[in-house]
Amino acid sequence: MRTRAAAAAVLLAACGPGEDGAAPRTVAVARADTLVAQQDGEIGMAADVAVDERGDVYVLDYMLHQVLVVPAGGGAPRVIGRRGSGPGELSGPVAVAAAADSVRVADRGNGRVQVFTRQGTLARTLPVPERFMGSGSAFTAAGGLAFPTLGVRDDALARVVALNGGEGAALGRTVGRSGAAMDFAAMKREIAGGRVPAEMRNHARAVPSMDGGAWLVLLAEPAVERYGADLRRRWRVALRAPEIEAVRARFFRLNREMGSPSAFVPLSYVADAAEGGGRLWLLLDGGDEGPATLLSVDAAGGTPVRLEVRGVTGARQVAVDAPRGRLYLALASAELVSVALPADLASAPSAPRR
Numbered sequence: 516m517r518t519r520a521a522a523a524a525v526l527l528a529a530c531g532p533g534e535d536g537a538a539p540r541t542v543a544v545a546r547a548d549t550l551v552a553q554q555d556g557e558i559g560m561a562a563d564v565a566v567d568e569r570g571d572v573y574v575l576d577y578m579l580h581q582v583l584v585v586p587a588g589g590g591a592p593r594v595i596g597r598r599g600s601g602p603g604e605l606s607g608p609v610a611v612a613a614a615a616d617s618v619r620v621a622d623r624g625n626g627r628v629q630v631f632t633r634q635g636t637l638a639r640t641l642p643v644p645e646r647f648m649g650s651g652s653a654f655t656a657a658g659g660l661a662f663p664t665l666g667v668r669d670d671a672l673a674r675v676v677a678l679n680g681g682e683g684a685a686l687g688r689t690v691g692r693s694g695a696a697m698d699f700a701a702m703k704r705e706i707a708g709g710r711v712p713a714e715m716r717n718h719a720r721a722v723p724s725m726d727g728g729a730w731l732v733l734l735a736e737p738a739v740e741r742y743g744a745d746l747r748r749r750w751r752v753a754l755r756a757p758e759i760e761a762v763r764a765r766f767f768r769l770n771r772e773m774g775s776p777s778a779f780v781p782l783s784y785v786a787d788a789a790e791g792g793g794r795l796w797l798l799l800d801g802g803d804e805g806p807a808t809l810l811s812v813d814a815a816g817g818t819p820v821r822l823e824v825r826g827v828t829g830a831r832q833v834a835v836d837a838p839r840g841r842l843y844l845a846l847a848s849a850e851l852v853s854v855a856l857p858a859d860l861a862s863a864p865s866a867p868r869r
Contacts, residue, residue: 538755539810539821542857547827550585550843551851557583557592561845564789564834567613567633572834572843574851575611575620580604582611582620582631585851587839595635600625603637612654619658623648628660628678641678655723659683666690666717673721673731675746684746686731690716699777706770706779711735715782722788722795730788730795730812737784739795739812750816758799758808759784791835792861796842798833807844809833811860824854837861 550572551557559578566572570587573595580598595618596605606624613619617638618631628641628648643660652662659677666672672687690713702712715735722730727744737754762784769780786800797810797819807830810819822842824830829847836843840861842854 537818539819541821541823542860543823543825544854544857545825546855547824547844548853549850550853551583551592551849553849556849558845558849558851560849561832561851562609563611564832564843564845564851565611565613566834566836566841566843568615568838570836570839570841571613571633572851573611573613573618574845575608577607577609580606580608582608582618584635593635595631596620596629602640603629603631605629609648609650610652610654610660619654621648621652621654621660643678647676651720653721653723655729656725656727661686661721661723661729663719663721664689664717666714672717672719672733675721675723675729686721686729686742686746687719687733687740702779703770703776706767709767711766711782715779718781718783720785720788722790724790725793730790732785732788732795732797734785735782739797739816741814741816752812752816752819754784754797754810754819756799756808756810756819756821758801758805762800786830787832789833789835791842792837794835794837794860796833796835798830798844803829803847809842820860822857822860827852827854 558574559576561574562577563575572585574583576583582595583592585592596603600606605622608620609623610621618633620629622629626642626645628643630638632638647660647662649662652660655661661673661675663673664671666689670689671685672689674683674685676683697714705712718734720732720734729742731740737759738751740751741749743749766780766782783800785797787798789796793814795812799808801808807824807827809822811822812819830844831847832845834843840856842856844852
């Protein structure tokens with residue numbers, strides 16, 4: 516049974532300066548509609564969320580090995596795929612994309628991309644190397660894949676590839692010692708001195724753009740880089756928010772407290788990222804404490820906007836439907852909620868910075 520939970524909407528805005536790394540202005544939204552509730556039992560563990568041009572929402576489920584389709588106009592959700600290795604079956608899927616006439620799923624456990632019709636019929640299957648389909652992989656508008664390298668035997672932080680072979684375009688550059696064996700004692704000394712080891716700074720997420728370019732989210736810096744349709748870097752913006760400072764403080768505290776010389780708590784400021792309305796939406800990694808918080812960056816690389824969704828905690832994935840002014844969050848509690856965007860955040864972005 517689908518339920519709706521709503522509270523009065525409240526918008527609060529305070530302007531901030533526009534330079535790189537400046538404090539963002541904040542918009543607080545106190546309204547969330549529950550589209551799939553925990554008691555419905557329809558979501559196991561969401562791995563990705565997408566929305567198509569009709570407003571249908573696609574929840575990729577890593578645990579249930581399926582795609583849950585939530586219709587925009589109401590009605591019962593339906594399912595695409597099921598667990599298995601045969602045609603149309605999925606095993607540990609990691610990414611989903613919905614286009615006008617198809618639904619693509621990165622079926623990592625079976626080493627392939629499966630293309631379905633919107634009705635759920637399998638249209639074709641493409642074999643894909645497993646390394647193209649790790650956590651954080653995403654489909655490009657042309658049907659290729661963008662995937663993080665983690666700096667392992669690669670001097671790029673992420674790559675964008677077509678599915679016809681080849682390494683494709685490189686995004687970002689690794690920070691020293693990316694391919695070397697880890698010196699755990701040296702890493703512990705760096706953390707004790709208040710520095711993030713290079714081995715932990717090579718984590719990034721590429722978000723393909725509808726214009727053929729990409730955004731590169733540096734998960735441990737924290738910063739965002741924008742790449743044009745030629746996949747050359749246009750600009751870089753540092754990120755600031757109270758949640759980012761809290762994650763950094765927690766990272767140093769927990770790692771200093773750990774007794775094992777080879778055990779580390781990872782550093783990641785961003786839980787998920789998606790493009791919508793020409794803007795990048797970063798779901799900050801605040802754990803299960805406090806409200807879900809996002810930073811929205813426009814195509815010009817101006818000061819980000821901080822969106823605080825009050826009453827919603829444990830957000831793990833995000834998708835944005837800018838034409839309809841909606842934002843969708845998949846929660847750790849196996850729920851899907853919808854949030855109405857302020858009008859200025861759903862509108863067209865300003866001209867890109869040169």
